[in-house]
Amino acid sequence: METLRVLELYSGIGGMHYALKECGIPFQVVAAIDINPTANQVYRLNFPNTPLWNKTIEGITLDDFNKLSFDMILMSPPCQPFTRIGLQRDTADPRTKSFLYILDILPRLCKRPHFILLENVKGFESSSAREYLVKTLMECGYTFQELMVSPTSVGIPNSRLRYFLIAKLSEKKVLDAFSHPAESDSPEKPTVSSPCQPEEEIQRHHVLYKLDTALDVQRKTNQNSDLSVRQIQDFLDPHTDTNMGQFLLPPKMLLRYALILDIVRPTCRRSVCFTKGYGRYVEGTGSVLQCCMETEMECVFRGLDQCSEEEKVQRLMTLKLRYFTPREVANLMGFPQSFSFPEHISAKQQYKVMGNSLNVVVVARLLQLLLS
Known part of the structure; x- marks a missing residue:
C-alpha cells in the first residue's frame, strides 16, 4: 500500500495520529491543526517531526489546503454544540464555524481525499450539522457508514459512546466489524455497536x-x-x-x-x-x-x-x-x-486534554475497516 498523506484536523493530543500508528498502515501526517495551546504542547512532545499548525481552520485558504495534497482527513470537531449536557445550539453555535468551513471547502478541493473519518459526541447524529455533512458527502460522491461505538466493543472497560462516520470515494459500502452490531442499511440512523442490557421492571426505583x-x-x-x-x-x-x-x-x-x-x-x-x-x-x-x-x-x-x-x-x-x-x-x-x-x-x-480526546483503539479499528 502506498503511503497515505493524512490531514489531522482538531488534532488535540494526537489520538488520531496514534490510531494511525496502531492500525499499521504506511502514512504521513502532512499537517496537524489545532488552537489549544496545552494540547499542542502535548502533541509536539509526542510527534516532534509532524508539522503542527497553531491556527484556526477557517483561516486556512483553499490554496493552502490544495498544496497539502492529502488522501485522508481525520477530524474530531468541537463537541460542545452537540453534547447532551450543553445548550445544543448546533450550527448556531460559533464553535461549529470551522467545521462548516471544512464542508464548504471539500467540494472545491482540486483533489478530494479518498478517505474521511469523523468523531463526535452522542447527540451529533441528530444535529443539523450531521445533515449538512451527509448532504455534502453524497454530493461529492462518497459512500459512508455511521456508527455509535463504545470502547467496551473492543474489550476496554470504559463507557465512552461516540458517533463515528467513515467515508470513502468508492462504490463499496464500508462494513461494520465491531462486537454486537445492530444491522442497518440506512444512513439515516447510525449503527449502535454496544447493546443495552434489558431492564428489570421489579424494584427498579427502590x-x-x-x-x-x-x-x-x-x-x-x-x-x-x-x-x-x-x-x-x-x-x-x-x-x-x-x-x-x-x-x-x-x-x-x-x-x-x-x-x-x-x-x-x-x-x-x-x-x-x-x-x-x-x-x-x-x-x-x-x-x-x-x-x-x-x-x-x-x-x-x-x-x-x-x-x-x-x-x-x-x-x-x-x-x-x-x-x-x-x-x-x-x-x-x-x-x-x-x-x-x-x-x-x-x-x-x-x-x-484527555477528556477532550478519543479512544485510540476504537479509531484504529475503524481505520482498518475503512481501508480494508
Whole structure:
C-alpha cells in the first residue's frame, strides 16, 4: 500500500495520529491543526517531526489546503454544540464555524481525499450539522457508514459512546466489524455497536444502598460479568502506590459527594466516561477507584445517613477511594506507553486534554475497516 498523506484536523493530543500508528498502515501526517495551546504542547512532545499548525481552520485558504495534497482527513470537531449536557445550539453555535468551513471547502478541493473519518459526541447524529455533512458527502460522491461505538466493543472497560462516520470515494459500502452490531442499511440512523442490557421492571426505583436501585446494581453486575471486556486492573499504573496520596479523595469531598460517586474495583470490567472536568468536579466526570479490597462497599454505605460526620468520614476512608491517574486514563483510552505529557503540565490540565480526546483503539479499528 502506498503511503497515505493524512490531514489531522482538531488534532488535540494526537489520538488520531496514534490510531494511525496502531492500525499499521504506511502514512504521513502532512499537517496537524489545532488552537489549544496545552494540547499542542502535548502533541509536539509526542510527534516532534509532524508539522503542527497553531491556527484556526477557517483561516486556512483553499490554496493552502490544495498544496497539502492529502488522501485522508481525520477530524474530531468541537463537541460542545452537540453534547447532551450543553445548550445544543448546533450550527448556531460559533464553535461549529470551522467545521462548516471544512464542508464548504471539500467540494472545491482540486483533489478530494479518498478517505474521511469523523468523531463526535452522542447527540451529533441528530444535529443539523450531521445533515449538512451527509448532504455534502453524497454530493461529492462518497459512500459512508455511521456508527455509535463504545470502547467496551473492543474489550476496554470504559463507557465512552461516540458517533463515528467513515467515508470513502468508492462504490463499496464500508462494513461494520465491531462486537454486537445492530444491522442497518440506512444512513439515516447510525449503527449502535454496544447493546443495552434489558431492564428489570421489579424494584427498579427502590434504592438499595448509596443511590443505586436494583436496576443500577443489575446493570453493573451484567457489565462486570462480560468476559469479552478486560478488567480495570489491566490498565492500572503499577507505580501509583508510591504517590497515591495526591490522588486520594479528601474527606470534604467524600462527605459531600459520596452518594453520587461511581466507584469501581480493580476486578471490575466497567468504568464511566472520563470528561475534561475529571479531578476538578465529581458528578458525571468519571469513575473513582476503590483501593482497599478488604472493605465491602455495601457495608460502608448502609446506614451511612444515620452516622455523624466524623463517623461518615471514618467509614468512607476505609475504602481508600482515589482518582485514576492521568496515565491510567490514557491507558483506558488506548494510548500507548510511549505517550507522555510535558513535565510542566499539571494533572488537572492533563485530565482536561484527555477528556477532550478519543479512544485510540476504537479509531484504529475503524481505520482498518475503512481501508480494508
